[in-house]
Amino acid sequence: MFTEACRKTQRQFLLPGLLSLLLLPATLFAGMQPLADEDMSSVSGAGIAMAFEDFRWMVKPTSYFEQVGAAPAIGATWQRGDLRWYGVNISGAGPGGSHFNEYVGGFGTACDASLLSCPRGGVIPYFSAHDNPYLLRAFSPLGRSFTGAQLNLDPNNPDKSIYEFLAPTQQDDYTMSFWGEIKVDNDPNEILKSQTIIRGNASGSAFRLFQFTEPGNETFAILYHSRLQGDFRFSVSHELGGADAQGTPPRFNDREGMYFRNVDAYIPLGQLYYQALTLDAVGVDGNFELKVPKLPNNSAVWGDFYALRTGDLAGYETARRALSGNFSGNNAGLKNYDVSHGYSHWGDWYPNCRNVTGNLATGCLATGGTRNAYNATNDGVYFSRCGGTPACGNVNAYARRMTAYNVESGAKTFAYYGANPHGIPITGSGAAAQVVTADVNLGDSRIHGLLINHLRFVSCMGSATC
């Protein structure tokens, strides 16, 4: 069934790769040697496939990853913070599950992981199916160099090779959650506990390693294209009674928190081969930077970076249609827009999309999703009060919204929700008008055309000026 090339790949990469995954790095001091392109030129795109079935990974709720703080520099106004992430898990999103409070025995209080009230679920049937697996492989895909040259036009004689780790294109939804502690000023009595739940999947995400192509800066390069679909909840309300101590996992409240429902987000960090995350030193004090260098001033690169692939009709309607309007409706020259531009949708409501002339653009959805009720909990961005017995009081949302502010006089102009077309119940009147509700929905949001031209993280240690 398998070709000789496949068997060769298996011998060359599979077993050594597995062994390397199993071993903890020993103390090591050695300069790194880059692979020459000819070393990888025989690779056809084959690789190591990993299927995970009925899978679940759970860290014990008392075990943590910690980012350890340090005393701030003299003169700084901030305080030391120590962050811990406890009980990280990747588990199922179906019925059945448990809270983190394992001091009650077993896995902790039972709950239903098909709801966002439950942080941990059962197993994931197809975290990655055998015929849509995670892939780890060497590859030589088409792309442009920093100087604009087209690379890898001849697959039998590639110019550049990469190492890539690809998520499945489809997989089951799953739960990824943890509970956390923020300790302020290294004081064990100053701790804020929180819970983060993500329910969805990251299918379509890609992580790639290659050698950067900027002349004089051919360094280790990282590309990450993040795709997330699903729901998100962040909460802090939890049961008391012993669970306030550092390191003790609490049971968090079932409903309190900040929610983002029906999220669909794509964040591209880097493009083959002209843009990537790179590392370098900053100054001489030991600081470093993680940077996406500026896009090269090269028209061939621009043509790739700002372009839309022929035939693509999915997503980014607002920005894309506006762009295509400037090209007289011709998308043919826009080859890569969907890869180089990100987006983030919170909620399922899709406004009509229009081109630069304000007309409904051909191919756009006339409408999509539904407008959220003021207290909807199934879509968009909303905040909820805690439940339980006794439940927290309702939220008294401000019913008046400021519509204008005169800077010179300080005069404000307000509009009221009263007599609105959406049936929002108003309590009180005039300045005392309120919306009293258990849940406050802020609506949906869409961000399109997210272009990352330049990004830089810099550490600030010692005498460095930040």
Added chain:
Amino acid sequence: MINAGVLKRVVGAIVVAFGCCLPYALADMPGAPSMQALDEAELEQVVARQGIMFDIRSRNNVDAANNPIGCVGALNPCRVGLEFTARAGKWLMLKDYYGTLEIESLRLDAAFLSAGSSPYFDASRFLAADGVTCLVVACNPSGAPGIMFTYPENKGAGVYNDLTTFLNIGRVAIEFDSGLTPGYMRDVNTGSVLAFRASDASAPNASMQMRFDGRAIVYGF
């Protein structure tokens, strides 16, 4: 879902690979006992017909109670240095670096992928770089052989003993080459831009505990 089977050639390759590679990889770890090579007579007893189960216990700069050994003070030996291409002379140093890794009863067996397609079958995952050529028959690996990794099944609720690990990176900073002294042999920038730990709240330096359910099947194409 999985048709377990025996692939003597694959399993045999694993035994040989472990015999040559594992001692080499662990030999430099301070505090670890020196490894003894297996002789032919011992290997002759290995049949592997039922698969392989193994434990790994490794310690890096700590004693049996996870206490660091000699990892205090400037230029202590508990450090890892990374130097990247086109960044010669600039070393990303992980200082006060120590930890453990323990894998408990990880099982390897030969297996065949399910013969039928899953709901998520995607033929494009198995195309060559030309976007046309299938790297496996009909671009569908169903039924192909692979290596299956599992941990013991039917673990009790609240049991986390498949993999435990402890990691401490006390300081992170860039160190520069100076004359003939490489950056990894210097500790001039004694501050830290980041410190990181993986541990458990039950005791100082306790190991993080985790469990894995299900199975991972690894195959090549």
